[in-house]
Amino acid sequence: MAQRIxxxxxIIKMNDRGGYTVPTNQLYPYQWNWDSAFTALGIWHFNKWRAWLEIMSLLDGQWQDGMIPHIVFRHNDPDYFPGPAIWDTNTEPPTSGHSQPPVLASIIWRFVQMGTDYDKRKAIEVFPKLMAYHRWFSNARDPNNRGIISIIHPWESxxxxxxxWDIGMQNIVIPGNLERYTRRDTSHVDSNQRPTQDQYDRFITIVNFGRECDWDSQTIYANGPFLMADPGVQFIFLRASRDLLAMAHHLEMDLAVxxxxxxxxxxxxGSDFLWNDVVGGYCARDLRTGQFSDAITNASTLSFFADVGSPEQRKSMEAHCRRILSASAFGMPSWDPDHQA
Incomplete structure (x- = not known):
């Protein structure tokens, strides 16, 4: 075990770029939101100061409205697409235009639980930023107060x-005048392991819509080409909010409670909206059409992480977990191995 640690x-040190880490050396050469959060949790065990620096550098990219983008572009790497010029968010530092699963509050709460007064002081420092981030998710991704956290791009999940995401992606109309572009991902990874060109055209169509409306969250929610509810983001936001509440009590942030x-x-x-009676589990759902995905995924099982569901729902999800794990060499797989598709 010591050798594995x-x-x-x-690997973490190899991916360190001085103040932030990258997920991989070439395929993902920038700072990614939830990658940095999880990496910070690992770093914390051997260098607390550096772990908090990872968090602070991520928060440097937070928008004025509270969003923490899914990519912070620390430089312009021509070997990555779509880069900062395509997103064109007019921010400093340059960033992408949407977020990622909001694990950050849960990670910081772990720091506080495991740590010392140093971690508590740092948590107090960033607490207003965490509040702004969760407030943004509530306002921008659930503006109708239904308790259903949406995603506006598959990458946000x-x-x-x-x-x-196929049920949402299939409804995206690729414009005939979509500007030609050169993908970079397939120069680093076998193209058979990457999205098809048609899928990528749809990804870029979503990005172009966001850029053309200056990344206005209300316009994107109302009229964007893709809007789905994701069990992963839904349950991670719920658990992170529970952890943020525990942190508020611990730090005596009474006004936030x-x-x-x-x-x-x-x-x-709102989580019941994701319950698919036909499948007997939590599934992704298209918010434009109401159509369900019909598979249990690793995101579905995060219902236990979020502590949601009736006794009957939990029993059904537990049965799915046991079935899938018995059919898998490693768990939890991202897609149900028994699914017929």
Whole structure:
């Protein structure tokens, strides 16, 4: 085990770019939102100061409206597409135009639980930014207060190429005048392991829509080409809000408590929207058409992480978990191995 831990530390150090880490050396050469959060959790175990620097550098990219983008572009790497010029968010530092699963509050709460007064002081420092981030998710991705956290791009889910998104992607109209572009991902990875060109055209169509409306979240929610509810983002936001509430109590941030409770109660109630009676589990759902995905995924099982569901729903999800794990060499797989598609 000690050898494995050292190997992990070596990989993290290899991906360190001085103040932030990259997920991989070439395919993903920038700072990614939830990658940095999870990496910070690993770094914390051997260098607290550097772990908090990872968090602070990520928060440097936070928008004025509270969003923490899914990519912070620290430089312009011509070997990556779509780069900062394509997103054109007019921010400093340059960033992408949407977010990623909001794990950050849960990670920081772990720091506080495991740590010392140093971690508590740092948590107090970033607490207003965490509040702004969760407030943004509530306002921008659930503007109708239904308790259903939406995603406006498959990349916002963190499960970029999952078949869950096919039902939303199929309704995207690729404009005939879509500007030609050169993909970079297939120069680093076997093209058979990457999205098709048609899928990528749809990805870029979504990005172009966001850029053309200056990344106005209300316009994107109302009229954007893609809008789905994702169990992963839904349940991660709910759990992170529960953790943020626990942190608020611990740090004596009493003025924040009622607002956070409101998010928890609303999203907990809204989670039933994702329950697919036919499948007997939580599934992704298109918010434009109401159509369900019909597969249990690793995101579905995050219902346990979020602590949601009736006794009957939990029993059904537990049965799915046991079935899938018994059919898998490693768990939890991103897609149900018994699915017929």
């Amino acid at each position: 050292q190997e992990a530390i070596n 963190g499960r970029d190429n999952c078949p869950d 009622d607002e956070i409770k409101g998010w928890v109660e609303q999203v907990e109630a």
